[in-house]
Amino acid sequence: MFPIICMNNFPAWHFLNPDNNLLNNIMKIKSIILYTSLFLYAIDIVSQVKSDDTLSSWSKGCLDIHIINTGKGECSFLILPDGTTMLVDAGALIGTNPRVTAPKPDGTKTPGEWITRYILHTLQHQAKPTINYVLLTHFHDDHMGEISPELKKSKAGYYLSGITEVCENIPFDKLIDRGWPEYNWPQPIQEEYVKNYILFAKKNAQKGIQVEQFKAGENNQFTLIHQPEKYPEFEIRNIAVNGVVWTGVNNTVRNHFPAIKDLSDKEYPSENMCSTAFRLSYGKFDYFNGGDITCSDTGTWRDIETPIGYVTGPVEICIANHHAYYDAMGVPFLQSVRPQVFIIQIWSAGQPSTKVLTGMLSQNVYPGKRDIFSTNLMEETKIVVGTRLNQLKSAQGHIIIRVAPGGEQFMIYILDDSKENYKVKAIHGPYICN
Numbered sequence: 355m356f357p358i359i360c361m362n363n364f365p366a367w368h369f370l371n372p373d374n375n376l377l378n379n380i381m382k383i384k385s386i387i388l389y390t391s392l393f394l395y396a397i398d399i400v401s402q403v404k405s406d407d408t409l410s411s412w413s414k415g416c417l418d419i420h421i422i423n424t425g426k427g428e429c430s431f432l433i434l435p436d437g438t439t440m441l442v443d444a445g446a447l448i449g450t451n452p453r454v455t456a457p458k459p460d461g462t463k464t465p466g467e468w469i470t471r472y473i474l475h476t477l478q479h480q481a482k483p484t485i486n487y488v489l490l491t492h493f494h495d496d497h498m499g500e501i502s503p504e505l506k507k508s509k510a511g512y513y514l515s516g517i518t519e520v521c522e523n524i525p526f527d528k529l530i531d532r533g534w535p536e537y538n539w540p541q542p543i544q545e546e547y548v549k550n551y552i553l554f555a556k557k558n559a560q561k562g563i564q565v566e567q568f569k570a571g572e573n574n575q576f577t578l579i580h581q582p583e584k585y586p587e588f589e590i591r592n593i594a595v596n597g598v599v600w601t602g603v604n605n606t607v608r609n610h611f612p613a614i615k616d617l618s619d620k621e622y623p624s625e626n627m628c629s630t631a632f633r634l635s636y637g638k639f640d641y642f643n644g645g646d647i648t649c650s651d652t653g654t655w656r657d658i659e660t661p662i663g664y665v666t667g668p669v670e671i672c673i674a675n676h677h678a679y680y681d682a683m684g685v686p687f688l689q690s691v692r693p694q695v696f697i698i699q700i701w702s703a704g705q706p707s708t709k710v711l712t713g714m715l716s717q718n719v720y721p722g723k724r725d726i727f728s729t730n731l732m733e734e735t736k737i738v739v740g741t742r743l744n745q746l747k748s749a750q751g752h753i754i755i756r757v758a759p760g761g762e763q764f765m766i767y768i769l770d771d772s773k774e775n776y777k778v779k780a781i782h783g784p785y786i787c788n
Contacts, residue, residue: 407778409767411479412437415585415759417636419671421697422472423729423752423771424465425455427496427516428699430643430673431473435588435636435759436580439477440487441526442643444469445701446499446516453703455730458771466499466519472752473524475776485526487576489568490517491645492532492629493548496701501547510557515547518554528564529555530575532595532630535565539596540614540622568630570598571607576632585636587761593631593644594662597623597655602665610661624648626676627658633666637761638787640669642691646676649684659683663690670764670787671755674698678706678714685719692720694785695766697753698728703735708742715745725782727753727766751779762787 403409412418418433427445434440446465447454459468477483490498499516506514514522521529537543537552559565569575569592576590593600597611611623629645649659659675663686672693676682677700696714698706706714706728713719714726731739731749743749752769765783769776 403767403778403781405778405780408776409754409769409778412476417588417634417639417755417757417761417764418476419641419755419757420472420476421673421699421729421753421755422469423458423699423750424468425458425701425730425771426465427499427701428677429465429469431469431476432634433476434578435585436578436582437480438486438577438579439484440489440576441473441485441517441520442489443491443497443645444499444517444520445494445496446519447496447701448500448502448505448515455701455732458730459773464505464515464519466514466516466523469516470520470523471774473520475774483524485521485524486528486579488517488521488526488529489576489630489632490529490531490551491643492625493543493545493551494625494646495545495547497645498551499547501550508554508557510553512553512557513547513550515550518551521554521558526563528566529558530566530568531555532568532628534567535559540617540628541619568592568595570595571600571605573605587635587637589635591633591635593633593642593666594647594658595630596628597658599658599661600665610658611655623656623658627656631662631666633669635761636757638670639757639761639764640667640787641671641673641755642666642669642693643673644675646682648676648681649687650681652684652686657684660686660690663687666691668788669693670785671695671697674706674714677702678710679704680707680710683710683714685713688713688719692722692724694722694724694788695755696724696726698726700728700730700732700735703732705735706739708738708740711739711742715742725766727768727782729753729771747782748780758784 412433420431422429426447429444430442432440501513501515555565573589573591598607599610626646626648629647631644634641647659649657669691672691678698725747727748748768751771754767757764763784763786767778768780
């Protein structure tokens with residue numbers, strides 16, 4: 355009999371049986387080596403990165419998801435296992451407002467400038483830093499950029515704010531949004547900051563940049579572009595956009611919203627309801643981002659969140675819909691996705707809603723351990739949230755998810771957002787993927 359150490363969270367044989375044939379024992383040894391390697395990888399991550407360290411660069415096979423905090427909107431930057439890069443939103447609220455979080459690191463630069471600098475720091479391993487995919491989940495300024503006359507303009511004539519500023523400073527290959535090319539569904543968009551973005555999209559299309567409309571149900575719109583054959587277990591599935599929701603069968607979709615011709619202007623779906631939603635999968639790891647989808651009027655067609663949750667299914671990490679505001683993260687959605695980790699990108703005093711946060715934490719909604727991280731939390735909100743604040747793992751900073759090669763487990767790092775030192779403030783994990 356040959357004793358084997360058994361490790362928590364990893365299945366392992368307690369012994370090899372000499373009575374079994376040689377092939378069986380070899381297969382057992384290979385399995386033990388595999389799981390031991392995964393276990394040691396997790397230990398290695400923790401041992402290499404400590405508080406006050408600078409987070410190590412992305413390495414091939416890892417999936418890095420950076421939740422970048424400027425205090426002025428939502429922004430995520432992903433480095434996929436083969437080095438393909440993806441920007442999801444780049445919000446930029448401007449001016450001061452007592453209900454809005456302070457700029458991070460400070461107000462000496464625009465949110466778009468801070469995001470650009472962060473991404474360039476993250477892409478130091480690339481000889482020519484490039485963003486392969488830019489996804490705008492929907493047309494709101496906290497996701498794309500507010501404008502004002504004092505902002506700089508590009509040579510093409512559009513203001514540089516948020517997503518337009520980042521893309522002016524870092525080359526990008528493809529732009530995807532919910533409205534291209536007409537930008538008139540469910541009705542023509544009137545906001546000046548959206549018109550500014552449309553000008554940006556059309557000018558870049560004229561220069562040869564690919565611009566596409568997000569296609570619900572597809573799993574080939576965001577693909578690995580460097581070495582896809584090495585990571586067959588990776589997929590980005592487009593779940594929904596403009597009320598069109600994937601059914602879970604092949605690429606088939608259905609319309610959740612009624613036909614626009616059957617609605618009055620006042621009944622049209624809101625911009626938030628039209629948000630794009632996707633699920634990223636890497637081995638056992640699953641990640642969900644649904645922009646600002648909501649669950650208003652649960653049980654009616656105006657609740658787009660519930661059907662999206664049903665088809666998405668369980669995930670490891672969920673970006674809180676609509677910043678965990680009062681009209682999102684409903685019980686049916688939570689019970690469908692039941693993540694190990696929630697991440698809330700906060701910029702307002704009303705985020706998160708106390709009721710919504712209570713539901714996210716409730717064992718009655720779904721059982722099991724879950725951790726909640728937020729990029730910000732205003733002092734006024736802390737008073738309202740009260741003792742629930744103690745149940746948040748972190749309430750300030752950039753949030754980095756690093757998924758191990760193969761997608762068996764992940765770590766979460768909180769980086770200091772008060773200065774550009776990219777120092778690690780806290781380390782959480784390893785989390786084992788289900």
